[in-house]
Amino acid sequence: MKIGFIGLGNMGAPMAHNLLKAGHTLNVFDLNPHAVQSLTAAGATAKETPKAASTDVEYVITMLPAAAHVRAVLAGADGILAGIAKNVTIIDSSTIDPASVTTFAELANLNGNTFVDAPVSGGTGGATAGTLTFMVGGSPTAYEHVKPVLQAMGKNIVHCGETSTGQVAKICNNLVLGITMAGVSEAMALGEALGIDPKVLGGIINTSTGRCWSSDTYNPFPGVIETAPSTRGYTGGFGTDLMLKDLGLATDAARLARQPIYLGALAAQLYQTMSSKGAGKLDFSAVIKLYRNEGDA
Amino acid sequence: MKIGFIGLGNMGAPMAHNLLKAGHTLNVFDLNPHAVQSLTAAGATAKETPKAASTDVEYVITMLPAAAHVRAVLAGADGILAGIAKNVTIIDSSTIDPASVTTFAELANLNGNTFVDAPVSGGTGGATAGTLTFMVGGSPTAYEHVKPVLQAMGKNIVHCGETSTGQVAKICNNLVLGITMAGVSEAMALGEALGIDPKVLGGIINTSTGRCWSSDTYNPFPGVIETAPSTRGYTGGFGTDLMLKDLGLATDAARLARQPIYLGALAAQLYQTMSSKGAGKLDFSAVIKLYRNEGDA
Amino acid sequence: MKIGFIGLGNMGAPMAHNLLKAGHTLNVFDLNPHAVQSLTAAGATAKETPKAASTDVEYVITMLPAAAHVRAVLAGADGILAGIAKNVTIIDSSTIDPASVTTFAELANLNGNTFVDAPVSGGTGGATAGTLTFMVGGSPTAYEHVKPVLQAMGKNIVHCGETSTGQVAKICNNLVLGITMAGVSEAMALGEALGIDPKVLGGIINTSTGRCWSSDTYNPFPGVIETAPSTRGYTGGFGTDLMLKDLGLATDAARLARQPIYLGALAAQLYQTMSSKGAGKLDFSAVIKLYRNEGDA
Amino acid sequence: MKIGFIGLGNMGAPMAHNLLKAGHTLNVFDLNPHAVQSLTAAGATAKETPKAASTDVEYVITMLPAAAHVRAVLAGADGILAGIAKNVTIIDSSTIDPASVTTFAELANLNGNTFVDAPVSGGTGGATAGTLTFMVGGSPTAYEHVKPVLQAMGKNIVHCGETSTGQVAKICNNLVLGITMAGVSEAMALGEALGIDPKVLGGIINTSTGRCWSSDTYNPFPGVIETAPSTRGYTGGFGTDLMLKDLGLATDAARLARQPIYLGALAAQLYQTMSSKGAGKLDFSAVIKLYRNEGDA
Structure with missing residues (x-):
């Protein structure tokens, strides 16, 4: 052709x-x-x-x-x-x-x-x-x-x-992705703070009802999944700024459609915080840094 | 014994x-x-x-x-x-x-x-x-x-x-579960509002990065997964009030540990809204009713 | 001229x-x-x-x-x-x-x-x-x-x-306004559910640290402030869709500036829910309907 | 006596x-x-x-x-x-x-x-x-x-x-307070990022519909209100951990009453983040630090 x-x-x-x-x-x-x-x-x-x-x-x-x-x-x-x-x-x-x-x-x-x-x-x-x-x-x-x-x-x-549903599919999938990654991040960080071994916790979630791609393939806690960006310093994956762009598209589409996306809008703010701290180029799973107590106020 | x-x-x-x-x-x-x-x-x-x-x-x-x-x-x-x-x-x-x-x-x-x-x-x-x-x-x-x-x-x-990590594991898993279910709900409802067939959308999410138990096994949109409570009127699953109890335990444990759980705390309010509308006994996936424009939950 | x-x-x-x-x-x-x-x-x-x-x-x-x-x-x-x-x-x-x-x-x-x-x-x-x-x-x-x-x-x-700060001022003020109105709404509805007289609660907030325009001038609970839209069926004030427009401007400006606005983004979803239920023309203080257990907005 | x-x-x-x-x-x-x-x-x-x-x-x-x-x-x-x-x-x-x-x-x-x-x-x-x-x-x-x-x-x-309404009044007032302070924080930080002078912005909010105690008396941006804790390094006011305690009481009371408090639950997580970073003893208006770009991810 x-x-x-x-x-x-x-x-x-x-x-x-x-x-x-x-x-x-x-x-x-x-x-x-x-x-x-x-x-x-x-x-x-x-x-x-x-x-x-x-x-x-x-x-x-x-x-x-x-x-x-x-x-x-x-x-x-x-x-x-x-x-x-x-x-x-x-x-x-x-x-x-x-x-x-x-x-x-x-x-x-x-x-x-x-x-x-x-x-x-x-x-x-x-x-x-x-x-x-x-x-x-x-x-x-x-x-x-x-x-x-x-x-x-x-x-x-x-x-x-029909026309535009390709974008709708992509936006909706990435909306779920942005939410599950932040959700897994807060659960893994909470587990760590409460004294469970993150690998054990990851293993339990991945064989239970919390199972999701953000946990079993791309777990944000370093060392839980060897092939995930978290294990190599959050490099080389799907950048935070790209996730932010897609959540922005979801937010805008939802606004036009008058559909609430409570968790999606909140997750967008979390990635925005990461971006404002200079982490926009890191893999989006670095959002777990907001939950782990490594920094000052 | x-x-x-x-x-x-x-x-x-x-x-x-x-x-x-x-x-x-x-x-x-x-x-x-x-x-x-x-x-x-x-x-x-x-x-x-x-x-x-x-x-x-x-x-x-x-x-x-x-x-x-x-x-x-x-x-x-x-x-x-x-x-x-x-x-x-x-x-x-x-x-x-x-x-x-x-x-x-x-x-x-x-x-x-x-x-x-x-x-x-x-x-x-x-x-x-x-x-x-x-x-x-x-x-x-x-x-x-x-x-x-x-x-x-x-x-x-x-x-x-060690002692108490059994509870930590359960609470953390159900924290992820409560978040993913609400997240899938807002994506499925947004997709519906934007004109994509929910079965098609479910199929795409379930083979992509949005994949999770809340979508591929327990999808909250009626008809996407034949065996899910959503397809039988949200009966016979894991009740909203039970999810609310577990998210309450997560919220309390996080407060004691001074760990933020942004999405978990917000998801808890969504299930609380369902409960306040008399839907506490319905399966927790009925939370999608808050997103679909059907009037009262 | x-x-x-x-x-x-x-x-x-x-x-x-x-x-x-x-x-x-x-x-x-x-x-x-x-x-x-x-x-x-x-x-x-x-x-x-x-x-x-x-x-x-x-x-x-x-x-x-x-x-x-x-x-x-x-x-x-x-x-x-x-x-x-x-x-x-x-x-x-x-x-x-x-x-x-x-x-x-x-x-x-x-x-x-x-x-x-x-x-x-x-x-x-x-x-x-x-x-x-x-x-x-x-x-x-x-x-x-x-x-x-x-x-x-x-x-x-x-x-x-300088140029554009007029818009910045308006957007930032209305961001606070959208948040305080939803915040007062949840406090007034919580107080009602817990058995305090709304007029008494309004009076206490208005002379204490919760004092704000959304409470002392425009209180969303009917009857607390006689001249507020809430007392005349949420008619004739600042429409929900207008608030939604302004929170949309704030969300977009914040995204460009990589500034998180957690509460603002969430408040926008609340007004969006009202709009999706057909209440876009009501005064924005009608957002309290999402909190009071009256069924459909 | x-x-x-x-x-x-x-x-x-x-x-x-x-x-x-x-x-x-x-x-x-x-x-x-x-x-x-x-x-x-x-x-x-x-x-x-x-x-x-x-x-x-x-x-x-x-x-x-x-x-x-x-x-x-x-x-x-x-x-x-x-x-x-x-x-x-x-x-x-x-x-x-x-x-x-x-x-x-x-x-x-x-x-x-x-x-x-x-x-x-x-x-x-x-x-x-x-x-x-x-x-x-x-x-x-x-x-x-x-x-x-x-x-x-x-x-x-x-x-x-009647009995318990004293606590209800206090909890509901402080719920509004915790929300307005975080709301003013995000508006002031957004305004700063967008280039408006914080004192000018504070002045506009304080004479407009965003007016509230958290802005006109206790503004979290240093220098806007001379007598506020923000102007003396966030010392000597109402501690973050005390706000966290009161928002915890509000969250628990709301859970019992099956009342959603979306913004309150989210605001609690913000103060919890501050506390987890060691800022629990600072005045609660220090929550603005989460919005101003002073730190690393």
């Missing part, structure tokens, strides 16, 4: 490489020339604008930091919609708010194009290995149409429902 | 039956004559006081609603410590606060007895089937000593550490 | 009337023709676009629902900045986020204009009576320059500091 | 001195001999037990740290109820939970005595100056009967209603 790829950051670059490996033809665009070079060396064609990158292609994929960037790339001067042919499908793999997705899909439809939201989970590791999970929002037809392209970059291509 | 069993309620009665089935000899005591009758019909000997029930036995097991009852049965007039021989081991399977356990263990030690905390998980189903998990706090010697007795009533007999 | 006035809603219309009464000459613009008619009947000149309304004036005042509207009126096609002369001062009395103010001020400066944020408190009553409080962000010179104009509409014209 | 006084701590000692100054005859009891000496030097008679101190008196006043102490002094061996004559009135000025008051009043009634709860506000300063506020729970007759005695120690003697 002929594909335009916009956004070659930590996630986008390895995803684009996997498309090339799978034999697709790629136009690429990014503001960062180093990122572009790595892809042209692998066979992609560099383009000067998003508009140029999306001319004469069958699919456009965007992988950008926030909704404002997607909007600019889509509808700004030299944006995609100014250059694209009818019937081209735009796949946005950025993590953004569902309301923006709806707006972008309407804009694309007016232009004769289909817009599919397809945010991912799996991190940079999954992007490189081509094992990402894609959560796809769009019609059944659109889902079938994008599936073969996404399969070059991921292992699980899940159809979540 | 010769065992005194005090407290024949919803949990205690089936536990005592299982001890009889395993061939142990039982003295039983309860204020409720019906509960006593069921046990004497099965071969137990009824006694008039806790003191009488704990005379000439090797073990005493208590299964009572709260620390105040354990205190009365232990140290009140006609209490256990007034009648018991030296070297008898007292196993308390009630769920109570760790600080009380420490006090009771000291009282027992002064009297020449060993006091072991061994709260359970598994509910009335596990009590009847003899598949409970026992979380045991006490010395390694005490653990080995009580293990064969507990095996007649449960499948997993876990040594959590 | 010659003034352009954009935005003739519940607040803007009476403010514009007060400017006319004070002898100023007014160009007005609003999408709603009825709102415009009321002002032209009083002597203002209707204009077809924001641009036209801001041509040949000394000041432009904007009073709009949200930052997106201010952005459109300022920088959109037919926007103010396209028609305005250099050295004209733009006064924005909308309540919006401080970050947008900074952006708008930069845009205005590039165009040779001064942008002053001047959000108000005092409600529609104060707007009509000309007794609003204006919280002004801008240089001392800009403050002195706008003061005489604002005095035609308000009683207190407070200089809060 | 002839009065027995039990509990000569930081509060009790100056209160007892004021009773002596007013011409009353005092029997005193305390476990601390130094505290007793200071009172006997001023004319009081030392007694060996609470029972002895309450023999041949018209009133007994207790001023103790917690409900467990009141219970011991009342109903323990050598307790008051063992020695007291019928018709003697017992005034408990300790701050304890309302449910315990009800139990103690029943015990006293069975013995032919009246039990009045009369917790105080005003701190050690008010105790020394004789300007305390007493919040009295009891029948109108009991209130009239204790009023002249309390007037020797306080300025405002407020009748709150």
Whole structure:
């Protein structure tokens, strides 16, 4: 297939490489020339604008930091919609708010194009290995149409429902994740303070009703799970600032929907405290530091 | 073995039956004559006081609603410590606060007895089937000593550490449980409000980082997990008032230890709201009613 | 003075009337023709676009629902900045986020204009009576320059500091307000449940350390303060949805600044719950309904 | 009058001195001999037990740290109820939970005595100056009967209603206080982060709807109110651990009453965090340190 790829950051670059490996033809665009070079060396064609990158292609994929960037790339001067042919499908793999997705899909439809939201989970590791999970929002037809392209970059291509439900799925999952991690943190720290061995406590929780990914795979207490970021100084995982971004999307979506998210809003403040203390780049499980008595007031 | 069993309620009665089935000899005591009758019909000997029930036995097991009852049965007039021989081991399977356990263990030690905390998980189903998990706090010697007795009533007999760590383990696990259930509730309700099919959302969470027992086994959204209480009108599970009791123990233990439990304290208020609306007997997963816009809980 | 006035809603219309009464000459613009008619009947000149309304004036005042509207009126096609002369001062009395103010001020400066944020408190009553409080962000010179104009509409014209601090002041005050109202609500409802007469409790709090505007002037318990909205069915005050908007601004500003606002984020969820139950138009003190056991809000 | 006084701590000692100054005859009891000496030097008679101190008196006043102490002094061996004559009135000025008051009043009634709860506000300063506020729970007759005695120690003697409502009033007031102080802290810290001068922000809040004692009298930001503990390093005010005790009483009372106190429960965790960091003896307004970015994660 002929594909335009916009956004070659930590996630986008390895995803684009996997498309090339799978034999697709790629136009690429990014503001960062180093990122572009790595892809042209692998066979992609560099383009000067998003508009140029999306001319004469069958699919456009965007992988950008926030909704404002997607909007600019889509509808700004030299944006995609100014250059694209009818019937081209735009796949946005950025993590953004569902309301923006709806707006972008309407804009694309007016232009004769289909817009599919397809945010991912799996991190940079999954992007490189081509094992990402894609959560796809769009019609059944659109889902079938994008599936073969996404399969070059991921292992699980899940159809979540109509437009924007891919973002909804991602946001809701990460809402649970942000809450369970902070919850496990307070239980592990309480247990430590009350004199139980953290490994024993972790073992009990992981075989009981408190069992969760945040405890059995990513336990925030150092040493409980050998492969977790907590055991290597909270490095190399899912950063606190990224969790904060996703909880921000959840908070905003909930506000628009007039849905309360008591625990989610509170958990967001805990990660915000970590970020304000300079720990925004640490893995989000470092939130346990707020509970363990290691510092001064 | 010769065992005194005090407290024949919803949990205690089936536990005592299982001890009889395993061939142990039982003295039983309860204020409720019906509960006593069921046990004497099965071969137990009824006694008039806790003191009488704990005379000439090797073990005493208590299964009572709260620390105040354990205190009365232990140290009140006609209490256990007034009648018991030296070297008898007292196993308390009630769920109570760790600080009380420490006090009771000291009282027992002064009297020449060993006091072991061994709260359970598994509910009335596990009590009847003899598949409970026992979380045991006490010395390694005490653990080995009580293990064969507990095996007649449960499948997993876990040594959590020194005295009171059994309670710590149970409280910390249920703290995580109370938080994850409320967290999954707000995510499922948010997803519903944002237009994703709850079964699809549940499926995504259950195979992703939001995975937890509260979602994959006991999902609060009706119909997502066929065997969950949510699918049968929130009946027959772990009652809201019981969760409230356990979160109360966690809150109190945390206050004594000067440990913050932000999410736990907030989750407790959510279950308290449910209880104040008359839903205290519903399964605790009914907390999702606070998030779904159905009007009154 | 010659003034352009954009935005003739519940607040803007009476403010514009007060400017006319004070002898100023007014160009007005609003999408709603009825709102415009009321002002032209009083002597203002209707204009077809924001641009036209801001041509040949000394000041432009904007009073709009949200930052997106201010952005459109300022920088959109037919926007103010396209028609305005250099050295004209733009006064924005909308309540919006401080970050947008900074952006708008930069845009205005590039165009040779001064942008002053001047959000108000005092409600529609104060707007009509000309007794609003204006919280002004801008240089001392800009403050002195706008003061005489604002005095035609308000009683207190407070200089809060440089650009955007007017919004900061308003947001921070309303953050405290949203928290104290919910706090007083839970204390009053707890007191009621524990058997103290609410009027007696209100009297004690109001002469003690719990004293606050939310208790001594606007007490949420019906009958404690005769003039409060609670005593007239929670009508005619500061609507729940408006409080929700302001707490949303506080939450967003705090997120950008990486500042935790634990209680504020939680209070926002309480008002969100009220709004989701259809109570968004009731006075925000109706939040006490979440605490009093009356069933549905 | 002839009065027995039990509990000569930081509060009790100056209160007892004021009773002596007013011409009353005092029997005193305390476990601390130094505290007793200071009172006997001023004319009081030392007694060996609470029972002895309450023999041949018209009133007994207790001023103790917690409900467990009141219970011991009342109903323990050598307790008051063992020695007291019928018709003697017992005034408990300790701050304890309302449910315990009800139990103690029943015990006293069975013995032919009246039990009045009369917790105080005003701190050690008010105790020394004789300007305390007493919040009295009891029948109108009991209130009239204790009023002249309390007037020797306080300025405002407020009748709150029937037995236990004195404690309810104190708990509910301090619940509001704990919430408003944390709320003002987050608003002041947010304002600081967003660039407004804290004195200006304090001034605006104090003349607007955010006005409260925690802002206009005891503002947690150093320098805003010259006489507040924040301006002298958070020393010499109402200690964090005392606030924590009172919020604990509120939490427990709310749990018993099945009343949610969302913000109160969360505020308690904030003070608990302060206490866990070793700041339990600082004034409770030091909670603002959790919001100002002065420390590491």
